Amino acid sequence: MVENAHSLNIAASLVLLLGITYILGPLYLTFATASQSYEYLLRSGLAWIPGDQLFNNIARIFTETRIPLQMLNSLLVALSQAVATCALSFLAAYAIVGFRARWAGVVFALILATIMLPLDIRVITTYQVASNVLAPVNWLLDATGLNGVIGEVFGAPLHLEWSVLNTHFGFIAPLVAHGTGTFLFCQFFRTLPADLFKAARMDGAGPVRFMFDILLPLARTPFAALFVLTFLSGWTQYLWPLVASSTPDMQTAVVGLARLSPDTDGAVPDFPLIMAGALIVSIIPLAMIALLQRYLVRGLVLSEK
Amino acid sequence: MNAIDTAIRAAASSIALKGVTKSYDAAHQVIPPMDAEFRAGEFTVVLGPSGCGKSTLLQMIAGLERVSGGAIVIGGREVQNLEPKHRGCAMVFQNYALYPHMSVFDNVAYSLKVAGMPKPERIERVEAVARMLGLSELLARRPSQLSGGQRQRVAIGRAIVREPGVLLFDEPLSNLDAQLRHDMRLELADLHRRIGATTAFVTHDQVEAMTLADRILILNKGRIEQFDTPKAIYHRPASVFVAKFIGSPPMNVLPVTGDGSVLRLADGQVVVEAPLNGNFVLGIRPEDIVFGTGGPLKARLRYREDLGSHSVLAADLAGEVVRVATPFGVDIAEATDLSLSFPQARLHLFDAATGRALPGAIGAQ
Ligand SMILES: Nc1ncnc2c1ncn2[C@@H]1O[C@H](COP(=O)(O)OP(=O)(O)O)[C@@H](O)[C@H]1O
Ligand SMILES: [Mg+2]
Numbered sequence: 001m002v003e004n005a006h007s008l009n010i011a012a013s014l015v016l017l018l019g020i021t022y023i024l025g026p027l028y029l030t031f032a033t034a035s036q037s038y039e040y041l042l043r044s045g046l047a048w049i050p051g052d053q054l055f056n057n058i059a060r061i062f063t064e065t066r067i068p069l070q071m072l073n074s075l076l077v078a079l080s081q082a083v084a085t086c087a088l089s090f091l092a093a094y095a096i097v098g099f100r101a102r103w104a105g106v107v108f109a110l111i112l113a114t115i116m117l118p119l120d121i122r123v124i125t126t127y128q129v130a131s132n133v134l135a136p137v138n139w140l141l142d143a144t145g146l147n148g149v150i151g152e153v154f155g156a157p158l159h160l161e162w163s164v165l166n167t168h169f170g171f172i173a174p175l176v177a178h179g180t181g182t183f184l185f186c187q188f189f190r191t192l193p194a195d196l197f198k199a200a201r202m203d204g205a206g207p208v209r210f211m212f213d214i215l216l217p218l219a220r221t222p223f224a225a226l227f228v229l230t231f232l233s234g235w236t237q238y239l240w241p242l243v244a245s246s247t248p249d250m251q252t253a254v255v256g257l258a259r260l261s262p263d264t265d266g267a268v269p270d271f272p273l274i275m276a277g278a279l280i281v282s283i284i285p286l287a288m289i290a291l292l293q294r295y296l297v298r299g300l301v302l303s304e305k
Numbered sequence: 306m307n308a309i310d311t312a313i314r315a316a317a318s319s320i321a322l323k324g325v326t327k328s329y330d331a332a333h334q335v336i337p338p339m340d341a342e343f344r345a346g347e348f349t350v351v352l353g354p355s356g357c358g359k360s361t362l363l364q365m366i367a368g369l370e371r372v373s374g375g376a377i378v379i380g381g382r383e384v385q386n387l388e389p390k391h392r393g394c395a396m397v398f399q400n401y402a403l404y405p406h407m408s409v410f411d412n413v414a415y416s417l418k419v420a421g422m423p424k425p426e427r428i429e430r431v432e433a434v435a436r437m438l439g440l441s442e443l444l445a446r447r448p449s450q451l452s453g454g455q456r457q458r459v460a461i462g463r464a465i466v467r468e469p470g471v472l473l474f475d476e477p478l479s480n481l482d483a484q485l486r487h488d489m490r491l492e493l494a495d496l497h498r499r500i501g502a503t504t505a506f507v508t509h510d511q512v513e514a515m516t517l518a519d520r521i522l523i524l525n526k527g528r529i530e531q532f533d534t535p536k537a538i539y540h541r542p543a544s545v546f547v548a549k550f551i552g553s554p555p556m557n558v559l560p561v562t563g564d565g566s567v568l569r570l571a572d573g574q575v576v577v578e579a580p581l582n583g584n585f586v587l588g589i590r591p592e593d594i595v596f597g598t599g600g601p602l603k604a605r606l607r608y609r610e611d612l613g614s615h616s617v618l619a620a621d622l623a624g625e626v627v628r629v630a631t632p633f634g635v636d637i638a639e640a641t642d643l644s645l646s647f648p649q650a651r652l653h654l655f656d657a658a659t660g661r662a663l664p665g666a667i668g669a670q
Contacts, residue, residue: 195402198369203416203463204390213415217406 078234089181224295318380353524600646
């Protein structure tokens with residue numbers, strides 16, 4: 001038995017070692033490349049050993065690229081998205097669990113169904129909506145024949161136009177509704193004793209007061225967990241900011257990073273510069289995880305002591 | 306005497322239920338129309354098996370559930386359409402329902418804070434309640450740092466701090482272990498003696514009901530079986546349901562038939578002389594059965610339970626199990642024949658069809 005446990009230990013250690021290599025290998029290559037010069041890379045291909053150009057490359061990120069500005073974009077987008085997602089999920093879950101609404105079950109199922117419809121598969125329709133948010137109003141005016149009347153009275157039918165493409169709001173809004181977040185809060189609220197709400201009502205607190213005084217403080221951990229998760233996904237979001245932004249000044253850092261490689265065929269990208277950018281862009285989510293990781297685990301386990 | 310004691314005693318209001326009904330769905334009525342009055346300052350226990358509608362009744366009084374019909378009058382005011390906070394009721398819940406993230410002080414003070422009471426007054430009130438309940442040392446703690454009994458006291462403090470006219474308890478002791486339950490029972494009785502609040506206390510435990518209540522309301526499937534003092538309920542049960550629910554072990558009930566002169570058991574043995582015709586249910590408490598004096602009824606001992614203070618014998622009589630309470634140490638082997646007698650003065654007679662008591666027919670009633 002002892003021998004068995006021993007060999008099991010060795011096997012487990014080997015697997016772990018393999019895993020660590022798998023994860024740290026690319027990170028090491030990123031770091032090594034970021035610390036070499038472009039010329040070194042052209043000469044010897046992959047950079048296996050670190051060089052002395054790291055600070056030089058980082059300085060170039062700040063002087064030669066728009067990454068710092070784009071990081072501000074990312075920060076704004078990711079923070080707003082995290083805040084809005086948390087607020088919306090929290091409110092939706094409270095409405096579903098806290099009140100005996102007749103259609104709560106159906107609504108919950110529909111919200112869960114949106115988990116299977118991520119932005120990546122509805123990117124074209126989302127683009128259409130974002131390019132004119134008021135299109136449904138136009139359609140409604142046409143369909144009800146109201147536009148005919150308006151055309152006669154004012155001389156021209158009404159056609160409303162409001163594009164949110166290439167705005168921060170446009171980057172954020174389509175990603176705010178979050179099925180997983182709503183589910184997380186719903187499950188958390190269901191672990192709370194039902195008598196808590198009744199006790200608060202006896203104490204004279206209405207639903208809003210109950211939400212602020214009791215629900216919100218109790219939901220601290222799931223809140224923090226969802227905040228970190230949505231912040232990270234907002235920061236690393238690629239497809240939607242790429243599609244929805246049209247000027248470099250509006251792009252997010254991850255998109256800007258990808259744009260650092262030249263569009264022309266055959267040119268070797270400036271990998272040291274790109275990797276230095278990658279290092280800088282990763283710092284913020286890394287710091288986020290480092291600060292809030294205990295919430296991340298506790299919030300997802302959903303056990304409040 | 307604390308100021309809070311006198312304030313609550315002064316606020317104590319009566320509760321009158323007038324044709325109150327409740328149904329959660331059209332299919333069945335949890336509470337059929339009910340009339341009852343909980344007198345001001347009295348400790349009324351609502352007793353019944355689980356699922357009979359006790360919590361529903363209490364929550365309708367509190368305002369946490371709407372009535373489906375009828376009126377609730379508290380202290381002369383119709384309240385069935387008022388929000389809980391306007392009814393002057395406070396409630397203690399089974400699992401305490403303390404706010405886990407607040408200190409004991411904040412838990413007790415929360416209702417005062419919501420009501421907008423200025424802070425100095427709030428502190429004064431909470432401290433008075435804490436002194437009364439022995440919580441003064443615990444005010445800074447969180448509920449998770451308290452024992453079950455302490456949490457219970459915090460829940461009670463939270464209820465009485467507003468000086469309510471009516472105190473409602475929903476099975477507040479059922480989460481405690483036996484010893485603590487006993488202690489808390491004494492504490493509750495003591496508290497009621499001191500503050501004199503009108504109290505409605507829901508439980509399924511007859512010992513709690515018998516020891517705490519001024520009057521007991523016995524509920525069966527939402528209907529009132531009997532509403533009387535513990536003594537009356539024990540000695541004059543109004544129905545077979547009450548007879549079988551109260552007492553440990555509960556009253557023995559046996560089907561009997563009257564032929565105009567005597568009542569006979571199912572196997573033909575004569576229990577008592579009575580000029581009655583038809584089918585009845587006969588009841589007798591285990592401690593009222595006389596045993597071992599060569600009585601007329603023949604039974605066979607099945608098993609015995611020795612409880613220290615006394616023994617309970619379970620015997621077969623006319624196809625039914627009859628329990629007999631005897632002083633401890635009766636020397637008798639299992640599976641032997643017993644002779645029992647039922648003193649006529651101790652007999653209870655019930656209608657076989659309705660289960661209602663027939664007072665005055667024979668014996669005890
Ligand atoms: N919110 C509810 N919706 C539907 N039925 C309920 C609800 N609450 C209680 N009931 C039903 O009402 C009956 C009485 O419940 P309750 O008052 O909780 O009983 P008790 O407190 O005596 O155990 C039970 O049959 C229960 O299933
Ligand atoms: Mg109940």
